[in-house]
Amino acid sequence: MRELNIGDSTVPAIGLGTWHMGDSASTRAEEIKAIQDGIAAGARVIDTAEMYGNGRSESLVGEAIKGMQRDDLFIIDKVLPSNASASKMEHSLDTSLKLVGTDYFDLYLYHWRGAVPLSETIETLQQLQQKGKIKHWGVSNFDIADMEELMDLPHSNQVAANEDLYNLGSRGIEYSLLPWMRQRHIPLIAYTPVAAGDARGRLTHDPVVNQIADNHSATAWQIILAWAIRDGNTLAIPQSSDPKHTVDNVLAANITLTDNELAQLDVQFPKPTSKQPLDMR
Ligand SMILES: NC(=O)c1ccc[n+]([C@@H]2O[C@H](COP(=O)([O-])OP(=O)(O)OC[C@H]3O[C@@H](n4cnc5c(N)ncnc54)[C@H](OP(=O)(O)O)[C@@H]3O)[C@@H](O)[C@H]2O)c1
Structure with a gap:
């Protein structure tokens, strides 16, 4: 299974996203099963945030991992920009820890930039x-x-990752941000790695993607994920509420695409040739 290093941990390169999970009582049992089956299939990373359902995703994660060995997991949580200050962040973090039912997070992310000065946010993260x-x-x-x-700020060398939108259909960060991060050994956490369900089928119905899927007896979804983690320095965090999809996603970390397959995908979904605005969701 392809792995990468984040901070002082080595984790499988596919983890579990959880946005929109925990919002509905009718799907809760299936969502918990999805997380548990994903972990049983080899996932270690779970990505959540205080924003997701106002704590409902964190509490679903807490229920799903209850009784599991804590050090087998790598849990990512995120603080909202409005709480990323010296006066508010610790309270936010304590609330999140309580909901997830743990006394530490492996990685705590500043979710997106807001009005608090960056230096204050970083100083506070460093203290926590x-x-x-x-x-x-x-x-x-x-x-x-x-x-x-x-x-340019103190402690900046402690930054353990940057989580940005990245998938085969959205390669803008390859132009300058990714090479910049590679040079400094800062891993990428690729969110929305299967294009948010690929509603129009642009990726999953593509004939080249499907031919490559046949080569590996895999699904198109798995090929898209194997592509996202191909450099050994990227963690992809697909979200699925379906246990079967979740297991398939986790197992995509076993697929290595050939140079020829990667070149074919470059033709279908070209790399950027100029700086693109950062894609966000
Ligand atoms: N840092 C940030 O600002 C940020 C922003 C957005 C997302 N995120 C994180 O990244 C995670 C993933 O991103 P995302 O949720 O936006 O999009 P995504 O993972 O690209 O897509 C999720 C959608 O894809 C479907 N799907 C996943 N695997 C599938 C498979 N094998 N077969 C068929 N359908 C599949 C899911 O439906 P089913 O449930 O039916 O499988 C779901 O509707 C989030 O959950 C969140 O943890 C972070």
Whole structure:
């Protein structure tokens, strides 16, 4: 299974997204099963946030992982921009920890930039790390200019990851941000890695994607995920409420695409040739 290093942990390159999970009582049991089956299939990373259903996703995660060995998991949570200040962040973090039922997060991300000065947010994250409530901190929805601004601040070398939108149909960050992150050994967490369900089938109905899926006796979804994690420095966090989809997604970390297959995908879904605005969701 393809893995990557985040902070001082080595984790499988496909984890579990949880946005929109926990919102409805009628799908709760299936969603919990999806998370549990995903972990049984080899996933270790769960990505949640205080924003997701106002804590409902965190509490679903807490229920799903109850009784599991905590160090087998790598849990990512995120603080809202409005709570990313010296006066509010610790309270937010404590609430999130309680909902998930743990006393630390492996990675705590600044969800997206807001009005609080970046230096204050980073200083506060650093203090919470020193207290042991988070093992590592990172950022999300940061473009190259945000990362460069971050680099000028104290403790910036502690940034453990940047979580941005990235999939075969949205490759804009390959132009300058990804090479910049590679050079500094900052991993990418690729969110929306299967294009939010690929409603129009642009990726999953593509003939080349499907031919490559046949080559590997895999699904088109798995090929899209195997593509996203191909560099060994990317964690993809697909979300699924369906246990079978979730297991398939996790097992996509076993697929290695050939150079020829990658070149074919480059023809269908070309790399950017100029700077693109950061794609967000
Ligand atoms: N940091 C940020 O700002 C940010 C922003 C957005 C998302 N995220 C994180 O990234 C995660 C993933 O992103 P996302 O939820 O936007 O989009 P996504 O993972 O690209 O797509 C999720 C959708 O794809 C479908 N799907 C997934 N695997 C499938 C499969 N094998 N076969 C068929 N359908 C499949 C799911 O439906 P089924 O349930 O039917 O499988 C779901 O509707 C989120 O849940 C969240 O944790 C972070």
